[in-house]
Amino acid sequence: MRKILTIAGSDSCAGAGIQADIKTIQALGAYALSVITAVTAQNTRQVTAVREIEALVIEKQLEAIFSDIRLDGIKIGMLGRAGTVQAVSNFLASFFQAGAFWEKQLKNSLPLVVDPVMIAKSGDRLLEEEAVESLKKNLLPLASVITPNLMEAGALLGREISSLEEMKEAARELLEFGCQWAIVKGGHLKGEPVDVLANKDSLYLLRGQRVDTNCNHGTGCTFSAALATLMGQGLAVPAAAKRAKAYVEYCLEHGFAIGEGVGIPHHFAAQRPWKPEALKDGSDAAKEEF
Ligand SMILES: Nc1ncnc2c1ncn2[C@@H]1O[C@H](COP(=O)(O)OP(=O)(O)OP(=O)(O)O)[C@@H](O)[C@H]1O
Ligand SMILES: [Mg+2]
Numbered sequence: 001m002r003k004i005l006t007i008a009g010s011d012s013c014a015g016a017g018i019q020a021d022i023k024t025i026q027a028l029g030a031y032a033l034s035v036i037t038a039v040t041a042q043n044t045r046q047v048t049a050v051r052e053i054e055a056l057v058i059e060k061q062l063e064a065i066f067s068d069i070r071l072d073g074i075k076i077g078m079l080g081r082a083g084t085v086q087a088v089s090n091f092l093a094s095f096f097q098a099g100a101f102w103e104k105q106l107k108n109s110l111p112l113v114v115d116p117v118m119i120a121k122s123g124d125r126l127l128e129e130e131a132v133e134s135l136k137k138n139l140l141p142l143a144s145v146i147t148p149n150l151m152e153a154g155a156l157l158g159r160e161i162s163s164l165e166e167m168k169e170a171a172r173e174l175l176e177f178g179c180q181w182a183i184v185k186g187g188h189l190k191g192e193p194v195d196v197l198a199n200k201d202s203l204y205l206l207r208g209q210r211v212d213t214n215c216n217h218g219t220g221c222t223f224s225a226a227l228a229t230l231m232g233q234g235l236a237v238p239a240a241a242k243r244a245k246a247y248v249e250y251c252l253e254h255g256f257a258i259g260e261g262v263g264i265p266h267h268f269a270a271q272r273p274w275k276p277e278a279l280k281d282g283s284d285a286a287k288e289e290f
Contacts, residue, residue, distance in 0.1 A: 002030040002232045003069060006225060007062075007088060008077030008117075009038035009050075009126070015264040016120070016218025021075060021225035023267035028229045028247070033069065035061040037088070038080040040126075044217065044261030047124040052080040055087040062091045073111040073232025075225050076139070082131040089138035096142060111231035114143040114179070115224035118152050121217065121262060132156070141178030145237055147224045148174070149185045164194060164205075171198035181237050183227075187219055197241050204238050206245050215255020215263030222265060223248050 004025045011017030018034050025032035037058055041049040065071070074092075079085045092112070116135055118127045127135070136156065140146055153170045154161045156177070161170045167184040174182035175198065183206075186194045195206040226244035231237065251265035258264055277284070 002072040002229070003033060004030045004073045004075065004225075004229045004232050005033045005035065005065060005071050006075045006077065006228075007035040007037060007079075008075070008221070009040055009080065010036055011218070012039075012041050013043045013217070013258065013264075015044070015258075015262070016221045017078060020218040020221040020265075020267070021077065024222050024225040024247070025229050027267045027271070028226060028233075030072070030229045030232060033065055033071070035065065037084050038078055040078075042120075042122070044257075044259035044263065046122050046261075047120055050080065050124075050126070052084060055083050058084060058087050059091060062088070066091075066095060071110060071232075073113070073228040075113045075115065075228035077115050077221055077224065078117040078126050079131065079135070079139075080126065081128045082134045085131045085134040085139055089134070089142065092142055093138070111144045111228055112142055113145045113147060113224050113228040113231070114139055115147045115220060116140075116152050116156065117220070118155055136177055140174075143179040144231070145181040145183060145227060145241075146174060146177070146179045147183045147185060147220070147227065149220060150188045153184045162189075164189075164196070167194075167196040168198070168203060171196045171203065174198075175200055183241060185220065185223065187216075195241070195245060197238060199237070204241075206241055208245050208249055211249055211252035211255075213252050213255050213263070215257065215265055216252060217262045217264055219248050219252065219265060222251060222267065 006021035008018045022032040038052045040047055120126055150161050171182045171184045181199045184196045193208050193210050197204040223244050226247045227240050230240035230243050254266035254269035255263050
């Protein structure tokens with residue numbers, strides 16, 4: 001089983017963040033590992049508190065994983081503050097440089113998807129202002145793919161992006177930060193949710209159907225986690241991005257409400273839950289009393 005690491009924040013209502021990533025990675029048939037960068041208190045209506053994890057504890061989590069487990073892909077989501085961006089970037093940069101014992105590292109082919117999370121759907125800020133410069137300088141150059149939404153692409157480039165033409169220009173321009181691929185996500189466009197994918201040689205339009213739903217908590221987390229997983233399973237970036245988008249659409253189609261606000265995309269709609277119908281000893285567990 002391929003092993004995919006998510007480095008992100010916890011969402012207590014589990015529609016986004018590390019919880020959405022773990023569900024996505026497992027739903028796509030890989031094993032999910034996690035490094036928690038922040039804890040958010042949130043429900044379907046709002047974020048009520050954010051507490052970042054100290055850099056040393058983040059480094060320890062990274063060290064614990066990298067010193068033992070050979071990964072197939074990494075996704076980075078919410079980092080929160082400049083110190084966290086710095087700690088994660090430094091760790092990964094020295095790891096990529098050392099490269100020593102992993103063949104994959106020597107080929108520099110471990111997929112690294114960076115979702116530059118800045119603001120939650122509820123409007124709450126998830127990356128402090130000072131962290132944006134560090135993100136651009138230290139983390140984006142390490143990325144195989146970056147996946148900003150319209151607002152984040154705008155913040156990275158310092159101008160508003162609101163049309164498909166502007167998304168195409170933005171996707172190409174984002175490559176100047178040193179990432180190999182950039183996807184500008186069009187979930188916030190009116191009408192068809194087109195994403196634009198670019199590398200230095202080519203540009204793809206990823207078209208999809210808009211699902212008319214408010215069960216869209218964490219679509220961005222789900223998309224980037226799916227992308228890292230599918231790349232980790234060996235797909236090239238354009239094919240992985242197309243499938244990741246189709247997976248998000250599928251989760252949205254089966255979304256459901258858990259509270260009074262925004263609903264949750266269903267990450268496991270394709271799977272049936274395990275039921276203890278027949279035990280090995282022949283007894284019927286469903287009828288047993290516990
Ligand atoms: N209603 C929808 N129907 C179909 N696809 C959608 C819809 N909303 C978003 N998408 C797709 O979901 C993916 C995530 O895009 P989106 O623009 O929502 O990211 P985001 O703003 O980062 O999300 P989040 O607020 O969860 O961080 C993209 O591939 C986008 O095209
Ligand atoms: Mg997002």
